Amino acid sequence: MEETMSQAFRQTACRPGMRRIVLGALCALALAPAAHAAEFASQPVRLVVGTAAGGAVDTYARVVAEALSREIGQTVLVENKSGANGNIAAQYVIQQPADGNTLWIGTQAMVEINPVAFKQMPWKAEDFVPIIKGVEAPLVLATHPSVPARSLQELIGWARAHPGTGYASFSPGTPSQFLGYQLSESNQLDMVHVPYRGSAPQVADMVGGHALVGFTQIQTSLPLIQDGKLNAIATTSAQRSRFLPDTPTLDELGMPELQTTVWFGVMAPARIPADTRERLEQALVAVHRDPVVIKRLEDTGYDVSGQTGEPFAQAVADSRQRWAGLVKATGFAPED
Structure with a gap:
């Protein structure tokens, strides 16, 4: 039965008109992937x-x-x-x-x-x-200069002695909020989340002393750190930031669970x-x-x-x- 069908197909395919149709179909199948790929960048x-x-x-x-x-x-x-x-x-x-x-x-x-x-x-x-x-x-764990802490351990000790201290985030539902929560919970601190609507207002209030601690975006806090208006305690990257080579990472300080970028x-x-x-x-x-x-x-x-x-x-x-x-x-x- 299969041989009979195969012979019938060959006889049909050998007809001049059908040969063109069969060859055209085979060419279309062969070119289909190329035509598909060409769709990318075929328009803006x-x-x-x-x-x-x-x-x-x-x-x-x-x-x-x-x-x-x-x-x-x-x-x-x-x-x-x-x-x-x-x-x-x-x-x-x-x-x-x-x-x-x-x-x-x-x-x-x-x-x-x-x-x-x-x-x-x-x-x-x-x-x-x-x-x-x-x-x-990375994010930068930064503080207002009035906070008498220049290291993570000093900051933890100060925060423990000042329950209810607020930590500022640049937006709710971002790592800036969640890392502050982790820092507080893992060290048995009583810190309160203070959310802002953007990195600029967050660091502005930190510079003004209205918020004393926060995980900040390095792009907005770096100039303020360089001018002495904020202090950098640690960064959240795996390696030290090229912008803050003297600032340790939280991983170095024994808190790898806070690592993020x-x-x-x-x-x-x-x-x-x-x-x-x-x-x-x-x-x-x-x-x-x-x-x-x-x-x-x-x-x-x-x-x-x-x-x-x-x-x-x-x-x-x-x-x-x-x-x-x-x-x-x-x-x-x-x-x-």
Whole structure:
């Protein structure tokens, strides 16, 4: 039976008209992957940012957009869709075709904390795949000069003698809040969370003496530390910061559980085809290895990471578990 069907197929395929149809179909199948891959960068690529223009995330996106445009030979645009802790931007991206032409500039808080903090959210962690961690920076545990502590142990002793001391965060639901909670809990301190709406107002109140302790972003606190308006106690990175080489890390001081960095990176819809994802990753790796790009990003106070693939995805997954525990422990409930 199979032999009879095979003979019939060969006889049919040998007819001139059918031969063209069969060959055309085979060629279409052979060329399908190439045509699929060509969809990426066949039109302007959009980097969607979940914060307002002019901020740190927006600056990163624009540096990457300019270099990526040169790398792929296509226009790369930055679109700002701020609001809802980045969820508006994320929702917008997953509603677009997953062809690599619409990407999300994710941040640590948006990618790692939002999925475990929001009870109702228009996207799920599985909706995105991490492409590249672009830049990262540690937080700095800083104090007002009136606090008579120049080391972590001195700070712990002072805080224990002053129950009810507030620790300032640059925003609720960020590592700035959760690390303050961990510091207080692990050392049996009675510290109270004082949330701010941004890094600038946080450090402004710390300089004014209205808040005496806080985990700050290095980009905003470094000039104040250099001017003696704030004191740096420790940083949260694995190695000492090149900006504060004389300041120890919390890991060095015996508190590795407080190690973290704030990062920005590029995320793609999880439905993106494998070949498109590979091409996109290669282009972004080249961008983040460009010496001009590295200098521009480092000048903003960040270190270039360039982590990709499974290591990046696993790091995100592990961090989500960590933040989930802290969200539960602190009772943090974002405004949906």
